[in-house]
Amino acid sequence: MAHRAELIAVGTELLLGSIVNTDAQILSERLAELGVDVLYHTVVGDNPRRLREALTLARSRVDIIITTGGLGPTYDDLTKQTICDTFGRKNVLYPELADWLRDLFAARNRPMAETNLQQAYLPENCTVFHNHNGTAPGCAFCEGGVHVLMLPGPPRECELMFRTGAEPYLRALSEGVIASHTLRIYGKGESDMESLLRDKIEKMTNPTVAPYARSDECMLRVTAKAATAEEAEALLRPAVDEVMAVVGEWVYGVDVDSLESVCVAALKARGATLAAAESCTGGLLAKRVTDVPGASAVFLGGVVSYTNGIKSKVLNVPQSLLDEYGAVSAPVARAMAEGARALTGADYALSVTGVAGPDGDGRGNPVGLVYVALADAAGATVKECRFGRRTRDHIRAQSVNTALDMLRRRLG
Amino acid sequence: MAHRAELIAVGTELLLGSIVNTDAQILSERLAELGVDVLYHTVVGDNPRRLREALTLARSRVDIIITTGGLGPTYDDLTKQTICDTFGRKNVLYPELADWLRDLFAARNRPMAETNLQQAYLPENCTVFHNHNGTAPGCAFCEGGVHVLMLPGPPRECELMFRTGAEPYLRALSEGVIASHTLRIYGKGESDMESLLRDKIEKMTNPTVAPYARSDECMLRVTAKAATAEEAEALLRPAVDEVMAVVGEWVYGVDVDSLESVCVAALKARGATLAAAESCTGGLLAKRVTDVPGASAVFLGGVVSYTNGIKSKVLNVPQSLLDEYGAVSAPVARAMAEGARALTGADYALSVTGVAGPDGDGRGNPVGLVYVALADAAGATVKECRFGRRTRDHIRAQSVNTALDMLRRRLG
Numbered sequence: 001m002a003h004r005a006e007l008i009a010v011g012t013e014l015l016l017g018s019i020v021n022t023d024a025q026i027l028s029e030r031l032a033e034l035g036v037d038v039l040y041h042t043v044v045g046d047n048p049r050r051l052r053e054a055l056t057l058a059r060s061r062v063d064i065i066i067t068t069g070g071l072g073p074t075y076d077d078l079t080k081q082t083i084c085d086t087f088g089r090k091n092v093l094y095p096e097l098a099d100w101l102r103d104l105f106a107a108r109n110r111p112m113a114e115t116n117l118q119q120a121y122l123p124e125n126c127t128v129f130h131n132h133n134g135t136a137p138g139c140a141f142c143e144g145g146v147h148v149l150m151l152p153g154p155p156r157e158c159e160l161m162f163r164t165g166a167e168p169y170l171r172a173l174s175e176g177v178i179a180s181h182t183l184r185i186y187g188k189g190e191s192d193m194e195s196l197l198r199d200k201i202e203k204m205t206n207p208t209v210a211p212y213a214r215s216d217e218c219m220l221r222v223t224a225k226a227a228t229a230e231e232a233e234a235l236l237r238p239a240v241d242e243v244m245a246v247v248g249e250w251v252y253g254v255d256v257d258s259l260e261s262v263c264v265a266a267l268k269a270r271g272a273t274l275a276a277a278e279s280c281t282g283g284l285l286a287k288r289v290t291d292v293p294g295a296s297a298v299f300l301g302g303v304v305s306y307t308n309g310i311k312s313k314v315l316n317v318p319q320s321l322l323d324e325y326g327a328v329s330a331p332v333a334r335a336m337a338e339g340a341r342a343l344t345g346a347d348y349a350l351s352v353t354g355v356a357g358p359d360g361d362g363r364g365n366p367v368g369l370v371y372v373a374l375a376d377a378a379g380a381t382v383k384e385c386r387f388g389r390r391t392r393d394h395i396r397a398q399s400v401n402t403a404l405d406m407l408r409r410r411l412g
Numbered sequence: 413m414a415h416r417a418e419l420i421a422v423g424t425e426l427l428l429g430s431i432v433n434t435d436a437q438i439l440s441e442r443l444a445e446l447g448v449d450v451l452y453h454t455v456v457g458d459n460p461r462r463l464r465e466a467l468t469l470a471r472s473r474v475d476i477i478i479t480t481g482g483l484g485p486t487y488d489d490l491t492k493q494t495i496c497d498t499f500g501r502k503n504v505l506y507p508e509l510a511d512w513l514r515d516l517f518a519a520r521n522r523p524m525a526e527t528n529l530q531q532a533y534l535p536e537n538c539t540v541f542h543n544h545n546g547t548a549p550g551c552a553f554c555e556g557g558v559h560v561l562m563l564p565g566p567p568r569e570c571e572l573m574f575r576t577g578a579e580p581y582l583r584a585l586s587e588g589v590i591a592s593h594t595l596r597i598y599g600k601g602e603s604d605m606e607s608l609l610r611d612k613i614e615k616m617t618n619p620t621v622a623p624y625a626r627s628d629e630c631m632l633r634v635t636a637k638a639a640t641a642e643e644a645e646a647l648l649r650p651a652v653d654e655v656m657a658v659v660g661e662w663v664y665g666v667d668v669d670s671l672e673s674v675c676v677a678a679l680k681a682r683g684a685t686l687a688a689a690e691s692c693t694g695g696l697l698a699k700r701v702t703d704v705p706g707a708s709a710v711f712l713g714g715v716v717s718y719t720n721g722i723k724s725k726v727l728n729v730p731q732s733l734l735d736e737y738g739a740v741s742a743p744v745a746r747a748m749a750e751g752a753r754a755l756t757g758a759d760y761a762l763s764v765t766g767v768a769g770p771d772g773d774g775r776g777n778p779v780g781l782v783y784v785a786l787a788d789a790a791g792a793t794v795k796e797c798r799f800g801r802r803t804r805d806h807i808r809a810q811s812v813n814t815a816l817d818m819l820r821r822r823l824g
Contacts, residue, residue: 029429282702290694
């Protein structure tokens with residue numbers, strides 16, 4: 001049976017919203033890979049009574065408890081003593097840790113305040129986890145069939161100690177691995193995926209398929225458990241194929257970063273270049289493409305033509321088109337894309353013109369009406385989008401996604 | 413007595429580490445300002461039994477429960493039914509929400525899957541919270557002295573609904589009002605603010621002053637409690653003045669949205685226009701300016717000159733400068749800003765050229781070296797920035813912040 005875990009973060013600064021519980025995300029992701037089912041995250045403040053209650057509840061419902069935070073030298077860090085009290089262990093000095101701390105401070109030429117020695121205390125008979133990024137060691141012990149692991153709060157200390165200390169400890173407990181593939185989708189939502197794949201989602205047990213909503217897109221994760229990574233992969237491959245047969249049309253990539261990274265990679269593979277001409281997206285399309293490291297190999301540049309003057313002067317959009325159809329129109333989108341291509345000499349050019357809101361454009365076009373065009377040597381294609389009365393951010397993001405999706409389909 | 417709250421996030425994707433519990437951080441910060449003590453954060457998966465247990469425990473130990481997530485239309489979103497079962501309320505159809513959903517889909521020209529109607533169900537006799545950023549409404553009700561608030565999971569939906577729905581609901585529960593002003597700071601960090609204001613932070617009790625770190629900037633919040641809004645404001649005003657006397661130089665605005673919104677407002681006030689020329693920021697500067705609704709009144713457009721060819725051809729940067737100094741240089745930054753101003757006829761032009769990484773520029777310039785220029789009728793000023801070996805996103809964001817801060821100081 002898979003191990004079941006609860007993560008307990010200790011820190012009033014989390015409850016005040018001063019920091020976000022990054023540790024829980026990092027550890028959950030790693031634990032999923034190890035085949036440990038994380039059932040609960042809990043956050044309590046620096047309050048011994050509430051921590052003790054949380055620990056008591058946790059030991060009744062999971063067999064792995066991982067605490068983060070509260071190992072440092074400061075006054076309000078009472079985690080260790082509370083854990084010792086709850087599990088009936090003594091908090092004892094580990095002389096080798098005291099020596100290590102003294103050496104650490106000596107090497108930094110800094111005097112060591114006596115409070116720092118608190119960090120050399122851990123529950124008796126525990127497995128010590130060394131801290132390679134800080135001064136607070138962590139540990140693990142098992143009491144009554146429940147494994148308790150204590151990790152430091154700062155994310156870079158926590159993450160490294162998990163990798164070097166906790167992960168080997170946990171691997172020794174478990175059998176098997178969990179592996180997954182992520183299908184990234186644009187153009188259909190989470191509920192569409194749910195409807196299209198309902199049978200598979202309900203019937204599949206290993207691998208499983210689950211849809212996840214993202215802010216402007218969605219994804220499907222196919223996950224398998226097996227004895228080895230190879231066996232997990234062997235289970236995954238046919239499941240991914242099966243899912244792709246149903247929804248492949250909307251999948252822009254498997255295990256990829258983003259639509260823009262897929263476009264940059266496809267352009268690189270063809271040795272082709274890209275330019276952009278943007279009106280309502282105001283630079284967001286160029287920004288998204290240049291978010292991808294190495295985009296300079298394929299992206300030549302772009303024009304943000306926020307006024308008709310710039311559209312005609314820089315992009316050579318004929319004034320007659322602007323007069324006749326207005327800036328938010330298919331003919332102008334086409335002329336912008338062709339103009340950007342001519343100006344830069346790029347193989348492909350994308351353009352966007354539309355009404356991102358909150359106000360209309362004065363010509364009666366509704367908020368959310370956007371034209372996206374893609375030009376190449378063969379001419380230009382235009383797509384009309386009606387995103388409706390959504391926020392400006394949403395309309396702009398969807399306009400860029402539509403443009404990138406047109407490009408990846410053309411290059412695909 | 414202060415209200416005590418528990419935040420319960422529902423979502424297997426949190427337990428798998430696919431996403432971080434941003435909602436808990438956002439809500440905790442806002443609740444602290446409202447004078448609500450947050451005692452616990454809890455995360456459970458899409459599992460009715462565990463959610464029910466978490467709710468049962470929560471109602472025994474706090475008087476405000478706020479759930480996030482699980483309001484969407486998909487199969488595994490069972491939050492609402494479980495909350496209804498636990499608190500003995502019926503889950504009923506709100507016809508006005510069903511109409512609203514149908515209108516929303518009609519406006520987007522998209523067919524509405526029947527599963528979407530689930531979103532129009534809420535516990536009977538609840539206060540409905542409208543969702544201005546998505547399709548899932550939230551709500552609040554009180555049962556046996558415990559207030560239960562249900563908010564959607566996606567952070568931008570959750571945050572907006574908290575502000576527009578939950579916050580007024582919670583304010584109505586407490587006596588007196590809490591009011592605050594937020595001083596937005598660029599160019600100094602949280603720890604600088606802490607040092608500069610230590611005395612005031614420690615001594616002030618009502619109002620209080622607290623610094624908060626943001627990804628690329630920081631802010632100070634001055635908060636007062638009083639019987640009425642007028643009394644709170646009367647307490648706040650001298651406190652804000654006192655803080656401004658110490659750190660005013662770095663405060664770009666009080667209760668403002670962003671550096672870019674301050675710039676757009678200042679340009680509007682002068683009837684002046686702006687253009688941009690970007691290399692390493694690749695459109696981010698233009699994007700940020702056009703994030704501001706109404707930016708079209710002052711922003712004419714920009715050029716993303718990601719290659720030297722575009723810099724010389726479109727922006728008229730002399731080839732001799734590019735050859736002699738390279739694209740990442742003060743003379744080229746100056747020529748880009750002047751070129752953008754000449755091309756567009758704008759009153760002000762900002763330019764950015766630098767090395768955002770992850771690789772150097774082939775001329776030996778280090779990652780993080782960026783030149784930012786501001787041109788107006790009197791000429792151009794250039795600022796050299798060394799952001800160091802940070803992430804590409806960080807360097808690009810800081811480059812844009814530097815450019816906008818130069819402009820707001822010039823206009824200020």
